Amino acid sequence: MDESKDSTLNRSEIKDNLTEGSIWKKILLFAIPIMLSNMFTQFYTAVDSAVVGTYIGYEALAAVGANSALINVLLCLFLGIGVGGGVIVAQYYGAKDSENVSKATHTIMLFAFISGIFLTAIGFFFAKPILMLINTPADVLELSTDYLKVYFVGVLAVVIYNIGAGILRATGNSLMPFIYLLAGSLLNIGLDLWFVAGLGYGIVGAAWATVISNAVSAICVIIHLFVVKGPHRLTLKRLKFDKVILGKVFKIGLPVGIQTSMYSIANLLIQVSLNGYGSLVMAGWVAANKIDVFAFAPVSAFGSAVNTFAGQNYGAKNYDRVKKGMYRTILMAEITSCVMAVPLLLFANQVLSLFNTNPQVIEYGRQIMFMVIPIYTVFGLAEVLSGTLRGIGRTVVSAIISFSGILVVRIIWLYLVLPHFNTPFMLFFVHPISWIITALMFGLYFVIMKWNRIFKTDSKEVSVETVAVGIGNTQLK
8 A cells, every 4th residue: 555645644654753652762862863963963063164274274264154144044944844844744753644754755755856956046046245235354255255256056955955854853853964965064074174174275176065965965865755554654746836835835844944044044143243353253142153063963963853753753642742741852952052162161272272272262262152151051951942942843832932032122222232332242242142032932821821721621622634834943043
């Protein structure tokens, strides 16, 4: 029997079911590959920056940093919609609805292909005008432009990998996306050293290393989806938009995309302010961010894990399991953030020197690390609460909270507070203040709202077909 046409999944068909078994063990085992994926992503980007900063100079390191916020702004809306597709897949998978799992898989993968081509054109042809618009310093403008153009040649692979990996995780498989990412990461490191240190291709060589490695990861995910046994298997004849599913994907995913874009827009505004302090401060910011993400990435993995866990159990109507899963995930996220923070802060100067040996760059980077890394305990709380809301489909709530706590607070800080205390230190403080306020708002929402209202269990029936709209964030800070 064609699994895609079987409306009910047998238990034997669901090998990665998160709706049964030990809650903390299921979440932890599911989160570990996501955690490793996040950390290896950051590891190879850190190596990329270290190679650029060491063999080209701090101007090139600043140029790579100038592109990060801009790349996220262009990508996040579409990847956020893909996250919404993952929520739909997880809920149908938890409900054992094979037909709609298949429809959702084909719909969002076709969306990934089309949006990837669109983003390639935007990023390649408008790279320099956009960089000039955000006040990129003259000494890094040409380097930033060269890097951005090459990066967006391969952005289709970035979209396909992330959305394809989201489908695999939604069905409970977080291991294979990690393996595919690991393969790409190791390739990226090797190509970085070869292209930049060996062949002297400069920042363009670093960009091509990233493009090639992303393509390898994307190809692995696509092949997996074409050969996997299950309702999420891709076939060319079914690769079309289902109007009903697409409507649900946008209903849940568009708020997610808007929310993640708000994070990126806020970070882009920070980048604009940062650019005004010159390339030394920019290089310190980049170096610190390449390090502190090793504290950020494991914590954010728990937000992604609880998103799938909540989605599957919400689809299966295991509401009490959703609640218990959220509380246990908060505890694991807090412990992880503390364990990761201590060694990074103890050896801050040593690891910063791997990116650039300029004393001013190291000092600016050290200030940023000591201000940002300790706040990841607060970030972990917000990530888990937001991930739970994403999983049950309440993405609008999360978007409103993030809009208020992240975008609005950062705009107020940058344009009302910073002009009166115009120092890099006060700019760096924008991260702690915005995350503290955001976490407080998420916490207040769960305290004020009762679980039956969050789940909408006071209505006659809650099903995947009548999921309420809600919001969430992806791995952005």
